Structures are given as C-alpha cells and as structure tokens.
Amino acid sequence: MSLKLIKKLAYNITNNILKIIYPDKCVVCHKIITKPSDFGICEKCIKNFYIFSEESCKNNFTNDNGFSMFLYNDPIKKIIYKFKYNDCGYYAKVMGIKMGEFLLNRNLFSCDLIIPVPIHWRREQKRGFNQTEIMAKEISKILGIPTYSDFLIRVKNTKPQFGLNKEGRIKNVEGAFKIIKPKKFLGKDVLIIDDIYTTGATINECLKIIKNCGARNLYYFTLASTKKL
Ligand SMILES: [Zn+2]
Numbered sequence: 223m224s225l226k227l228i229k230k231l232a233y234n235i236t237n238n239i240l241k242i243i244y245p246d247k248c249v250v251c252h253k254i255i256t257k258p259s260d261f262g263i264c265e266k267c268i269k270n271f272y273i274f275s276e277e278s279c280k281n282n283f284t285n286d287n288g289f290s291m292f293l294y295n296d297p298i299k300k301i302i303y304k305f306k307y308n309d310c311g312y313y314a315k316v317m318g319i320k321m322g323e324f325l326l327n328r329n330l331f332s333c334d335l336i337i338p339v340p341i342h343w344r345r346e347q348k349r350g351f352n353q354t355e356i357m358a359k360e361i362s363k364i365l366g367i368p369t370y371s372d373f374l375i376r377v378k379n380t381k382p383q384f385g386l387n388k389e390g391r392i393k394n395v396e397g398a399f400k401i402i403k404p405k406k407f408l409g410k411d412v413l414i415i416d417d418i419y420t421t422g423a424t425i426n427e428c429l430k431i432i433k434n435c436g437a438r439n440l441y442y443f444t445l446a447s448t449k450k451l
Pocket residue numbers: 248249250251252253263264265266267268
C-alpha cells in the first residue's frame with residue numbers, strides 16, 4: 223500500500239470519527255448544530271422522529287417475533303436515503319449505535335448470533351458498503367453478540383422492492399438468498415437486521431431459509447417500519 227493511500231485512509235477514518243463525535247450540520251435540515259446531539263440531528267428535527275414505544279415493540283414482538291425502532295416517516299427517510307445513495311456510511315453507524323442501545327434497554331429476547339440482510343455484491347461494490355452490515359456490527363458491539371455477514375449472501379441482484387405490491391415483493395425476493403454456512407445455524411437463536419420493514423417479504427425470505435438450517439428461534443429488528451406497530 224502506498225503512503226498516499228495510507229494517508230488518505232487515515233484521513234477518511236479520522237474524518238468519519240470526527241463527524242460522528244462532532245456532527246457539524248443536521249443530516250435532515252442541514253443547519254449547523256449548536257448543541258451536542260447524539261443522532262447528528264438538530265433538536266427541532268429530532269421532534270419529528272417517531273420512535274416506537276416499549277409497549278408497541280412488545281406487542282409486535284409477541285405477534286411477529288420482531289419489531290422496529292422508528293416509523294418510516296420523512297426525517298428517517300432522509301437518513302436512509304443519505305446512507306444508501308450519498309455514500310454516507312457513518313450515518314448507518316450512528317443509527318446502528320442507536321439500534322443497539324434500543325435493544326439493550328428493551329431486553330425482549332436473547333440470541334446467539336446476528337445476521338445482516340445482505341445486498342448483492344454488485345450493489346455493495348457500487349455503494350462501497352452494506353448499510354445493514356454496518357448497523358449490525360454496531361449492535362454487536364453494544365450487545366456483545368457476534369455478527370456474521372458471510373453466513374448468508376444475496377445471489378440475485380433483485381430490483382428494488384419500492385413500487386411493487388405484496389405479491390410482487392414476495393416473488394421478487396424468492397430464491398434471492400443463499401446460506402453459505404448452514405451448520406452454523408443449527409440449534410441457534412438468530413437475529414436478522416434490516417433497514418426498512420415494509421411487507422416483511424425480504425425478512426421472511428431470510429427467516430425461512432435460516433429456519434430450514436435448523437435454527438431454534440428467529441427474530442428480526444429493523445431501523446424503520448412503514449407500518450405503525
Ligand atoms: Zn435539523
């Protein structure tokens with residue numbers, strides 16, 4: 223590795239860390255943040271975030287074995303758009319830290335391993351990272367549970383789920399994933415992490431194939447959900 227490349231890498235790492243610790247502009251409204259904010263979002267914008275209550279999470283968890291942190295409304299839409307299309311992986315990191323703390327405070331279940339919903343390698347190459355993997359790794363650090371991003375891969379570069387109806391979404395992700403290390407799931411409690419929950423088609427496809435490997439209990443947790451819990 224050349225010295226120039228090392229310097230560039232060091233700069234990027236330092237810069238990203240600084241952005242997390244001292245986010246200078248609000249990610250939603252782009253105004254300068256004067257008071258410290260752990261989300262990197264100003265006080266005015268944070269009021270527009272709909273965070274699911276502990277009770278609604280518990281209810282949804284009982285019915286569906288999973289829950290989400292935010293309602294997928296305008297401010298969270300902007301953040302997800304940022305890390306998906308603007309090469310801003312550090313927002314995924316900030317959100318991952320919040321998700322980890324959210325789970326830690328609720329303590330609804332225990333699991334042996336965490337699996338991020340994979341994106342196709344072509345998409346990951348284009349974006350430079352998988353935002354779900356970044357979030358899962360932050361959750362791992364907080365909960366002390368390992369994340370494995372190579373146990374489950376995406377073999378089909380599916381078209382975006384946006385704009386498809388429920389049946390179309392199910393069909394779109396059918397056979398999209400492949401288990402690489404099936405024995406690792408045997409008898410284990412597994413938590414799947416994704417960014418947006420809409421109809422559950424993607425999550426259910428992942429849960430189905432992991433269940434077929436003999437996993438014991440399966441749970442999911444997403445950054446945002448389009449349905450009110
Ligand atoms: Zn703002």
